[in-house]
Amino acid sequence: MARVRRIVNLSDYRSALAGNDEILIGASVRRRRRRQVAISLSGVALIAAAVWLYWALAQPSAEAPPNSYPVKVMCIACKAVETRRVRPGDSFPLICSFCQQRGAKALVVCRDCREEFVPTGEGEMIRCPRCGGTRVGSAASQPVRGGRPGE
Structure with missing residues (x-):
């Protein structure tokens, strides 16, 4: 076809x-x-x-970051004392939340006389200015009750 x-x-x-x-x-x-x-x-x-x-x-996170720890700080400029949560990488002195200057340093407490102070020397053995003791620690942590063991 x-x-x-x-x-x-x-x-x-x-x-x-x-x-x-x-x-x-x-x-x-x-x-x-x-x-x-x-x-x-x-x-x-x-x-x-x-x-x-x-x-x-989004609401700002009210809780602290999981890897932060409390530190009691005192501003060298305005003498304000506060407890802040700090991350391991933060550098001291911190910015003061009262006067906005970089002068907030960590407070330590003497375990013998309970004196709170800012350490003066860098890299030296920290000594209490009142009693000269070397048993010092963070002022934000709870001190050991009873002082030394056996007391």
């Missing part, structure tokens, strides 16, 4: 659009592409708004 050839007129595009395998041309392609870009941009804007809202409404 002989196959009948159909003559396709190139100016008639309706026959090309009639089937399921639709060919998109010109303005239709641009319209579809703009719609895809608009949907994508609105999705990105929605995600950015959600991240900003989460960040803006």
Whole structure:
């Protein structure tokens, strides 16, 4: 059987659009592409708004970081005493929360006479200025009751 050839007129595009395998041309392609870009941009804007809202409404953490420890500090400038939570990497002197100067140094307590003081020398053996004892520790920790063992 002989196959009948159909003559396709190139100016008639309706026959090309009639089937399921639709060919998109010109303005239709641009319209579809703009719609895809608009949907994508609105999705990105929605995600950015959600991240900003989460960040803006997040409550500041009231609890201390898990690796921090209490330190009783005294500011050299204003003589204010407070207990702060410090991380292991923090460097002394800290910024005073009263006068905003970097002068808050760690207080130590003598276990013999209970005197609280700021150590003077760096890298030396810490001695109590009142009794000269070397049994000193952090002023934030609880002192040992009864002084020395056996008392």
